[in-house]
Amino acid sequence: MSFKRCRVFLLLVLGLGRGAVFGQMAACPNGLVYVHANPIRIFNPAQALVPGTNPVVTSIALPTVATSGFAYGPNLNAVSPSPTFYTTITGTYYYWNGSTWVSTGHTTGNSAAINMAVGPGCMYNFIGSTGQVYQYNGTGNGSLLTTVSGFSSGGPFDIVVDQCCNFYVIRTSNPQWLQAYNSSGTLLATCTLSNLPSMSAGTGFAIAGNYVVVFNGTGVYVGTINGSVVTFTNAGANFGGGGSDLGSCPIPCNSACFTTLPVAFKNFYCTPSEKMNRLTWETMEEKKPAYYSIEHSGDGQNFTELARVASGSITSKYEFDVSEELPGEITYYRITSVDEDGTRKSTEMCYVIRDNIQVGGLYPNPANDVLHFSINSKMPKRITMHIIDLLGREIQNITQDIPDGMNHLTIDTKNIIEGVYFLTLTGDKGEFISGQKFIRQNK
Secondary structure: OEEEEOOOOHHHHHOOOOOOOOOOOOOOOEOEEEEOOOOOEEEOOOOOOEOOOEOEEOOOOOOOOOOEEEEEEOOOOOOOOOOEEEEEEOOEEEEEOOOOEEEEEEEOOOOOOOEEEEEOOEEEEEEOOOOEEEEEOOOOOOEEEEEOOOOOOOOOOOEEEEOOOOEEEEEOOOOOEEEEEOOOOOEEEEEEEEOOOOOOOOOEEEEEOOEEEEEOOOOEEEEEEEOOEEEEEEEEOOOOOOOOOEEOOOEOOOOOOOOOOOEEEEEEEEEEOOOEEEEEEEEEEEOOOOEEEEEEEOOOOOOEEEEEEOOOOOOOEEEEEEEOOOOOOEEEEEEEEEOOOOOEEEOOOEEEEOOOOEEOOOEOOOEOOEEEEEEEEOOOEEEEEEEEEOOOOEEEEEEEEEOOEEEEEEEEOOOOOOEEEEEEEEEOOOOEEEEEEEEEOOO
16 A cells, blocks of 8 residues: 655655645645755754754855845745745845745835744744734735734744744743744743743744754754643754744644643554554643544545544553545545643644555666656556755646556656756645655766
């Protein structure tokens, strides 16, 4: 059986970090931190900080004039590339169009757009000296949304947004905390920080996967989210250059250590067998939720409840078997914990593909003008071949119908410049089938 966790993406295979489902916001690899440097750097907090190796130095240079603020996420101003980088120059938003920086013609609404975060249909910037949060949706100029209390000088270190346009700010001077607000500016929850030095000023803050990254100009601190507490360690002195602002993909909704949520999920995965799909999840901390809702979906967006499972002890591991889905269909699953007061928290999705497609290795690799591979499928299928660079930008895509049985496919690569790329195969519903790295080089 062929199946993958939903967060599989090219950077997982390349060893740079974890990723997201190919599809809507597919190329945004949640789990990486983008460093405001010249050129831009990409840091994986799950690995040791080794300047020159991690972060990876990209080929994207910031504008030569002074820039303030830095963000990475969905493109609010153009169809592609998305996700992309944002910055500001003299109070005006600019985005990276794949080859140069383009002015949006829209101002930030304030003169200090140092801290930025961009999500699906929303962008925020934050003024640490006043606590003011400004919002921008890709049209018109930015406008004042709310003022977060507790800031008169020093931190926070940037602002983070999730896929529901909730935003997160951090206070690094005493008393320290990480707070989450909804898109209307209403406080949702407060998380506590452990082992982070008190900082009166700073430069960068990001949430990537299960990590919180803070840079104060003299040290990089990586925190691990565990329930309602974020515990930090000193990862290194700096990123090897830059760090005046940090960017990260929009994180999953309501994912940063809510003290009001009943449970902290450790992992969740689904495994197909001959006649059923087995769902397995494990918790790190339970505060006795009323039950777990087993949910499935055919499109990864609209979920319905299959069954309910009673909660266990403080930390527990659960299994639930679902009858086999129809051949050729994709089924998405997630687990939602439901508290007595109705508070809900969901795992990320996993999915099962019942096609049993086998994909052969790429050759020649390195490639010159052509790239070959094979697909053995038990049924006819429409596939799309995506060639993606190391920054998640799609360079080329080809859609092709294949019959059942063994298929030998060839891709023309002669118009692709030298470099490292990733060939991702997706099905007609956008489901991930396979991903392999290859090198394009001239003869």
